[in-house]
Amino acid sequence: MGGTELLQFVLAGLKNGSIYALVALGFTLIYAATGVINFAQGEFYMLGGMLSVWAYADLGLPLPLAGLVGVAATAAVGGVFELGAIRQRKDGDPLALIVITVGGSMVLSSMARHLFGPNERPLPLFSGGGSVSVFGAVLEVQTIWILGLTALAVVGLWYLYNRTGLGRAMRACAVNRDAARIVGIDTRLMVTVSFLLAAALGALAGLAVTPLTQTAFDVGPTVGIKGFAAAILGGLGNPIAAVVGGLVLGMLESVSIAFISSTYKDAIALIVLLAVLFMRPQGILGRSSREKV
Amino acid sequence: MRRVMLGVLLTGALFAMSLGGCAGEPDEGGEAAGDTYRIGAVLSLSGPQAGLGEPERRAIEMEVERINEKGGVHGRPVEVLFEDDATDEAKAVTAASRLIEQEGVIALIAASGTGQTMAVRQEVERAGIPQMSLAGGSVVTAQFSEWVFQTPWPNRIVVPFTLGYLRDSGVTRLGLLIDSGAYGKDGYDVIMAEVDRFGIEIVADEQFNRGDTDMTPQITKIRAAGPDALLMWAAGAEAATVLKNNAALGGDSPLSVYGGPGNGRIELIQGAGDAAEGFTFSAGKILVPEAYGVGSDEYEVTTSFIDRFTERFGVGPDIFAGHAYDGIYLIVDAMKRLPEGFTPEDLRDEIERTDGFIGAGGTFTFGPTDHNGLSEDDLTMYRIENGEWVLVGQAR
C-alpha cells in the first residue's frame, strides 16, 4: 500500500472522526450539565440536516440561510425538549431522564417521518463539487467544510467556556451544581443552555454531512451510537476528550478498513473501545476523581 | 405484599379486558366476510423500510379502486386490509395472523422486506392461503414454498444479466462494493457463484453498513487493486454517497460504476447529482417503458399505470409501486379466472397456473417450481445521463 493511499485513509478517518466529534461534544455538554446521556442526540443530527433541507427545498431559502435556519430550529427543538420534558422531572433522577430522552428520540424521528416523508432527501454541496490534492491524496471540498466547521465549533466552545460569564457558569455547574446554585448561578438555565448548544452542535454535524450523504428520518441512531462511543472513549464531560475520542474512533474505523476488513470495521472499533475501557475505566482523558452517578 | 397482589390483580384485569375484546366479536371465518373478497397486505409503512411500503400501499389502493369501479370480481368488490409491520418480523407475524384469523383474508400480500416475508411464511402455510411477496431476496423463492410467490426480479436472475453486460463491455477485473444488509449479502452470494462463468475476476470486495457517512476508505482500497470497473450491490441512500466519493477520488479517471435494481430510484439521481452521470445499472423496464417497445401490450399496461399513478399522487411510481401493482393483479387475475365459491387453495393453484400475465415488472409465467415467473428478458440496462434514466440496450 502506497503512501498516497495511506494518506487517503487518514483523511477519511479525520472526516468521519470530526463528525463523531461534533456529536460527541453534544453528549458531553449535556452530561456535564445534568449527568445524563442524551439518547436524542442522534435525532438532533438528523434534524439539523432535515430542517436545512426543508428550509432550502421547501421554503426556497438560499443555502447559507437555510443552514442557519436548520441549526437554529434544531437548537430550538432541543430547548423545547428540555423545558417540556427534562425539566418537568423534578427529582433529576439520571436514569429516568435518560429514558425520557429515549422516548424523545422516538417521537422526534417519527415526527420527522410524518412531516418529511420516509425517503432520503438531498442538499447541495456548500461550494460545488471538486476536490483538492494533498500530496496526491484527494480532499473533497465538502470535507474541508466539515473539518472547518468542526474546528470552528471547538474554538467557539473553548471561547464560551473560558472567556464568557455564561461559560464559566456552565463549568461551575458541571463541577458542583449545589455550590454553583449557592453562588447565585441559575443552574436550571444552564441545563437549558446546554441542551440548546448540544442540539446546535448535532445539527451542525448533520448539516455539514447531508450534502454528501443525504438525510432521512432514521439516520439519527447510527450516528448517535458513534457519538456516544466517541464521548465515552475520550472520557465523559470533557470537551477536548470528546474531540479526541471522535477523531480516534474515526481513525480506528478507517485503519480497520485499510489493514483488516471493511466487514468488521465497526466490530474492531468497538473491541478496541472495550479494551480501552477495561484498562482505563474512565476513558482516555477522563479523570477517575469525577465519577458521577 | 399488597403491592404484589395489586400488580397481579391489574395483570388479571388486563387479561379480562382482552378477553372481553374478542368475546364481543364473532369469529369471522371466510364465509362471514360477507359480500367482499378480502385480501390482506402486510407492508412496512414505518421503520427503516417505510420508503418501500408507502408507494406499495398507494399502488394497491389505486388499483383496487379501479378494479372495483370495473365491477370487482364476480360482481363482488375486492377489499384490501393494510397492516403496518414497522419493518419488524414479530409484528409482521402478528399482523399476518390478525388478518388471517380475525379478518378471514383469502390471500396475503406480504411483505415489503425479505425478513418479514420469511417470518410470515409459517402463518401462511398453516392457514393454507397464498402469499404474494414484494421483497426481492433470492431466498424468498429459492427456499421454495408452494404457498409463496414473489413479484420483484430476484438476484439470481438480475446478477447473471448484469455480469453478462459487464463481460460484453470488456470488464475482466471487477471491484465489488456491497451493503451489509440482506440485499447486498444476497447479491454478493450470487455474484461470487456466477463470476467465473463470465470470465470475470473479483479483485477486491468491500462492504459498508447502512448509515455509514463515508465510503472513501473502501473505494481507495478497491482502486488500489486496479479493477476495470466497480460493481455496487446496494439498496438505499448510501449508493449516492458511494457515487460521490468515487467521483471525488477518481478526479480525471473515476472508476466506472455499475449497479442493480436497488439503484433504480429517483432519490439516487437527486442525491448524487453530477456524480451519478454515467452510472449504469440493471433493472426492469418500468423506469423507461419504451424499453418494451412503443405500442406493445407491455408498454400500454405500464404507461397506463404510470400515468394514473402520477396524476393521482403527483410523483411517478418507483419500482416498488410496480411490484405492488403486479402483486395485486396477479391475485385478482387468478380470482377472475376461477368460478365463484373458490377456496384459498384453489386460488393458490390458479396463481401457479398464471401464464404470460403482463405486469409493470415484466411478463409473469409461474409454474410448480417457479414462483417468481420472470426471466432475463424482463430486464434492461440503464445509464444516468443529464439526470435522467437512458436505455443502454447493447453493451458498448
Add this chain to the structure above:
Amino acid sequence: MGERTIDIRTVAVLALVGALVFAVPLLTADRYLLKVLTFVGINVIIITGMALLFGYAGQVSLGHAAFYGIGAYTSAYVVTSLGWPWLGGVALAVAVTSVGGLLLALPSLRLKGHYLAMATLGFGEIMRVVFVEARGITGGPDGFSGIPFASVGGLAIDSAGANYWLIWGVAAAMLALAANLVRSRAGRAMRALHGSELGALACGIDLTGLKVRVFVISAALAGLAGALYAHVVGFISPSTFSLHASVVLVAMAVLGGTRSLAGPVLAAALLTLIPFADAVIPGLSRSALETIQEWQEDIYGLTIIAVLLFVPGGVAGALRRLSRVGRRWG
C-alpha cells in the same frame, strides 16, 4: 415490605389471577390475541431479569438484546440444523448465555454508570455484527427460518394455545423464582447495593460477586426468552436483536420502577401491547387501528415520557400508592 410470609389472601389472589391467565386459551380461540399475549409473556421473562439487574442491583445494561439473540440462535441452530431435541436446545441456550453473561460481567462490572452502559452497548453491537456475518450458523441478514415448534418427547407444542401455556408457564416459574430470590438474604443485599454501594460494602457484602451473579441470571433469562421466541415464531433475524430492542428493555425496567417485580412486569405488558391495541381494546375500528399504527412510535415515546414525568416511582410507585389507598378502605 418486610413480610417474610405470604398471607392467605395474597395466595388466594395469586391463585385467582394465575388461573385467569392460564384460562385464556380455554376462553378464546383467537390465535391473534393468543400470539400477542404470548409475546407479552416472552417479554415478561426478559424483564424479570432486567428488574433484578436494574431494580434491585442498580446496574444498567444496553446489551441484553444480544443475549436474547444468542439464546434464540443457539437453540434454533442446534435444534433445526443439528437435530437436537427442543429441551436440549433451550438448555444449551441458557448455558451459553450464562457463560456469555459471566464473561462480559467480570471485566465490565468494574465500570460505573454510563461506562458500564457503553461496554454492554458495545458488546451488543459486536454481537449484531456476528449475527449478520456468521451466516453458516445464523443465516445472516436473511434470517434463520424453518425453526420447529417446541416439543417434549413425542408431544409437539404446535397450537397457539399450547405455546401460550408454555410461555406463561415458564414466565410464572421465573417470576416465582425471582420473587423468592429478592426475599432471600441475597435479595436484601441487592437492595442495599441499590441504596448505597458504600453502605453495602460496610455491611460486609461481597459486592462484585453479587453483581456478577445478578448479571448472569439476567443474561440467562434473556437467553431463555430468546430460545422460546425462536420456536414460537419459527423465524429469527438480526433486526429483532438490535440496540433498539435493548433500549426498549431498559425503558420497560425503568418505567416499571425499582425494587419491584410487579411494576416492571406491568410496564413490559403495557409497552408490548401498544402496537397491538386492537387485540385488547374491544370494538376498535379499522381506521382507528390504522391511525394507531401510523402513530405508534409517537404513542410509544410519549407514553414513556408521560409515565416518567407524571407517575413518580414508575408503575411500582403507582402500585404502592394504590395499595395504600386500598389499605385505607380495607
